[in-house]
Amino acid sequence: MPKSPLPYPPAFRRQMVELVHAGRTPGELAREFEPSAQAIRDWVQQADRDAGRRQDGLTSDEREELRRLRQEVKQLRQEREILATAAAWFARETGSIPRGLRVHECKPGPLSNCHAVPRLGCLLQRVLCVAGA
Numbered sequence: 001m002p003k004s005p006l007p008y009p010p011a012f013r014r015q016m017v018e019l020v021h022a023g024r025t026p027g028e029l030a031r032e033f034e035p036s037a038q039a040i041r042d043w044v045q046q047a048d049r050d051a052g053r054r055q056d057g058l059t060s061d062e063r064e065e066l067r068r069l070r071q072e073v074k075q076l077r078q079e080r081e082i083l084a085t086a087a088a089w090f091a092r093e094t095g096s097i098p099r100g101l102r103v104h105e106c107k108p109g110p111l112s113n114c115h116a117v118p119r120l121g122c123l124l125q126r127v128l129c130v131a132g133a
Contacts, residue, residue: 008035016040017047 016029017040026040048054050061058066 013043014047017044020044 016033016035019029020026020040021044026037026044029035029040030037045054045057046060049057050059
């Protein structure tokens with residue numbers, strides 16, 4: 001779902017696409033209705049991708065799946081960071097490390113320098129890398 005409501009309802013967009021497919025030009029429709037000619041051309045291109053007539057981009061379903069997967073990856077990274085912080089705090093506070101957990105300190109920089117944690121990106125501060133043994 002987009003971050004803000006779409007300025008034109010899907011039914012209106014479909015109607016514009018149908019008019020273009022019926023022979024009207026996006027310029028004519030832009031003068032008669034409110035959206036720009038480029039917006040109408042974009043709608044037609046996306047409708048053609050969704051119908052399989054074009055292969056030069058993602059379909060609407062693929063775009064939605066990509067958006068959903070990016071959101072899921074972001075959430076998983078946040079959850080992993082929270083768990084790593086909690087495990088490191090627990091190890092520091094109790095003075096013991098739970099069985100099956102290995103804790104060691106890494107230098108600042110990309111986490112790829114830390115052999116126990118898969119690459120997650122660059123961090124500019126010292127972190128405790130936590131990984132199962």
